[in-house]
Amino acid sequence: MLAVRYYGIRDIRIERLPRPVCGPKEVLVKVAYAGICGSDLHIYRKGMFVSSIPETMGHEFSGIVEDVGPGVTGFEPGDHVVGDPRVACGSCPWCRQGKENICPQLSFIGEICPGCFAGYLVLNEDRLLNLPPGLELDRAALIEPLAVALHAAARAGLSSRDTLGIIGAGPVGLLTLLVARPLVEQILVVDRAPARLDMARRLGADRVARELPDVPEQVDAVIEAVGVDATLQGALKLLKPGGRLVLAGLYEESVLVNPNAILEKELKIYGINAYERLDLERAAQAIASGQVDVTPLISRVLPLESAAEAFEILTSQAPDVVKILLSPAGS
Ligand SMILES: [Zn+2]
Ligand SMILES: [Zn+2]
Incomplete structure (x- = not known):
């Protein structure tokens, strides 16, 4: 599969990597759309957040379940999903109250482990949400920023x-x-x-x-x-x-x-730091029900191979561009 990997400030490379495989409780997702976020631009411009180099970037995505590992109960191949890309310790007082967003160790996929600017990614099943029926995968990629x-x-x-x-x-x-x-x-x-x-x-x-x-x-x-x-x-x-x-x-x-x-x-x-799990669930409902129409914010959909171009468009403050989605289809 293709992946967009961060090598240093303004240095991202498209590389071919082996498709990941899922272990116990893990789900393999084929990425449909992946949004470039302001925090990806902070990584690109300033090298913030990334803990190991090279790393596959990206944390906003929608996709389709391709395979599930042993012990997965909530998902099966073919399910349409979005990610909860937060990576928290799970044991501090804030994580135990459901406020993983203020966990002192909070990080994100695409920073501390491989992210979604790739053909596929593997996540623990508790990091995925099933999409409400009828919600298209492109609009679903905006659930996380919403x-x-x-x-x-x-x-x-x-x-x-x-x-x-x-x-x-x-x-x-x-x-x-x-x-x-x-x-x-x-x-x-x-x-x-x-x-x-x-x-x-x-x-x-x-x-x-x-x-x-x-x-x-x-x-x-x-x-x-x-x-x-x-x-x-x-x-x-x-x-x-x-x-x-x-x-x-x-x-x-x-x-x-x-x-x-x-x-x-x-x-x-x-x-405010990111969101709580409930905010993700509410965002999915708000888009699916039509209460919030995010369509005008999707400025462009580009193939994964054009990631460098997309980052340059966004860092040059192109005024008519709000959100760019990368699509790894066929990658
Ligand atoms: Zn984001
Ligand atoms: Zn914690």
């Missing part, structure tokens, strides 16, 4: 009279817009790229802006989905007194914040 958006929106504690600011109209920002749209009164989306703001408008934003408005105290909650100094400072300014800030964008660099901006307005700040 779970992040559901988790972020839940943390923001949104209510119907709220105004919400979303900073960053990338996949997480736009998916959060889709999730939050029915929950709040007004949504402002801020992004530098006009093409992404057009998309935000089409998906239901009431107001869009290329710059963070210099008028302080406008919104009840902000979801910050970029992760740089200017967007954090802007978020603190944008919030009303007593407002809630959810940090959903990963920072590549440290930032300098004046804490008075937080204490004077008694702001509440929440970090």
Whole structure:
């Protein structure tokens, strides 16, 4: 099978590897679609997260069960599935409460073990979810990033009279817009790229802006989905007194914040890390039922062999591209 392997910063290679085989409790999945995530770009640009080199990248995927190992009870060949790509210790107090996303040892497939940018991958059966009937495999590949958006929106504690600011109209920002749209009164989306703001408008934003408005105290909650100094400072300014800030964008660099901006307005700040299992299940239901239509966010589907091109498109901030899916069909 073909696999996209990370060798170092801006160095990914397509290689032919033996197809993995499943051991006890494991499932072999033929990958149908695999999404490139912001965290894959952090790996590509900065070498973050990856613990061994080379490694097969990727953690967002849908696929079809090809084979099951001894003792597998929940899956059989032909089942359509998506992955829960989190790798946690399973024994710390947080894992035992179902909050594997804040396990101190949390990692992901594609970082600590082989990921899904490949023809096939093997996972323990507890890392897979069966798809609701009728849900197409391409839309299903967005279940994982939608779970992040559901988790972020839940943390923001949104209510119907709220105004919400979303900073960053990338996949997480736009998916959060889709999730939050029915929950709040007004949504402002801020992004530098006009093409992404057009998309935000089409998906239901009431107001869009290329710059963070210099008028302080406008919104009840902000979801910050970029992760740089200017967007954090802007978020603190944008919030009303007593407002809630959810940090959903990963920072590549440290930032300098004046804490008075937080204490004077008694702001509440929440970090979110990935999602809980329930968020994945809710995301699958939300897409399958049509409650959330992720189709406009799938900008391109490229063959696995074009992974390097896809990474270059995404790191060059191509403004009209939101999510690229890699398809290993035939690889
Ligand atoms: Zn992801
Ligand atoms: Zn743990």
